[in-house]
């Protein structure tokens with residue numbers, strides 16, 4: 001895993017839990033992380049001390065106490081390390097939290113934005129991170145295969161959500177990467193539908209967007225299946241989304257930009273007569289968080305590189321009728337990409 005490059009007399013303090021997890025290679029508790037040229041420290045309270053020592057053996061762990069809170073610890077270490085510049089997360093700390101930090105540390109140091117340095121390191125996954133994401137994707141894929149025979153007329157979207165989430169946990173997920181989306185029939189036009197009491201009926205298309213979390217890493221997959229023969233109109237929507245997803249997956253490779261890939265899907269979908277019906281962007285990177293950079297969207301100049309793990313998820317949504325989305329989480333390789341989520345994308349008719 002890449003680490004922050006520090007110059008002498010500079011230190012960083014990190015509060016974003018995902019960045020703390022990344023830099024410490026495993027700490028999941030609260031508090032903050034302080035890294036200078038001479039030490040790497042987790043500052044936390046009594047509840048997490050033992051856990052921090054277990055999860056981040058490369059870090060010194062210090063405990064907050066009366067008169068020695070997180071900011072006072074940072075101040076003490078800045079003084080001992082003769083820190084002149086302290087970098088912090090101006091995209092995460094609230095104004096109030098930053099003021100408290102500055103009041104404690106004082107004006108002998110200058111405060112500089114960390115400028116999303118940890119997030120930028122997180123864009124390229126290490127082999128160990130890819131391994132965790134492979135496991136998360138494998139559980140997600142296996143849960144989908146396991147759920148198919150259980151999808152029956154009359155069950156509710158909520159029933160299906162419970163089955164899927166339960167199956168992922170049983171297969172070894174530590175939890176959900178995000179809240180499972182189930183959208184059936186006309187609800188399919190809601191991209192982020194909350195699974196509800198609607199009962200599945202013959203002729204429905206059912207969109208399932210879900211992902212397991214394993215070892216702190218997320219996966220993200222969507223499949224749309226049909227319960228009985230779908231209408232010709234919905235079949236055409238499906239074929240359009242499938243083709244758009246497939247050409248983008250084939251095109252995903254180092255050097256491609258987010259805008260270029262998004263345009264590929266969007267132009268094709270528009271040309272099929274569904275202009276305006278693909279209202280979200282094509283995809284997003286996945287990792288410790290479910291939505292990370294780089295992005296695939298019409299305004300994204302992000303450039304793909306080996307080690308990026310990113311979704312390709314075009315969709316078409318028609319209010320009153322339904323929707324289709326197909327999504328894979330893909331690892332960008334030296335020459336192209338490898339989908340980590342593996343179930344068939346061909347239409348499954350149950």
Ligand code: ZN
Pocket residue numbers: 209210220221222313327
């Ligand atoms: Zn998704």
Ligand code: ZN
Pocket residue numbers: 220284311313327
């Ligand atoms: Zn997604």
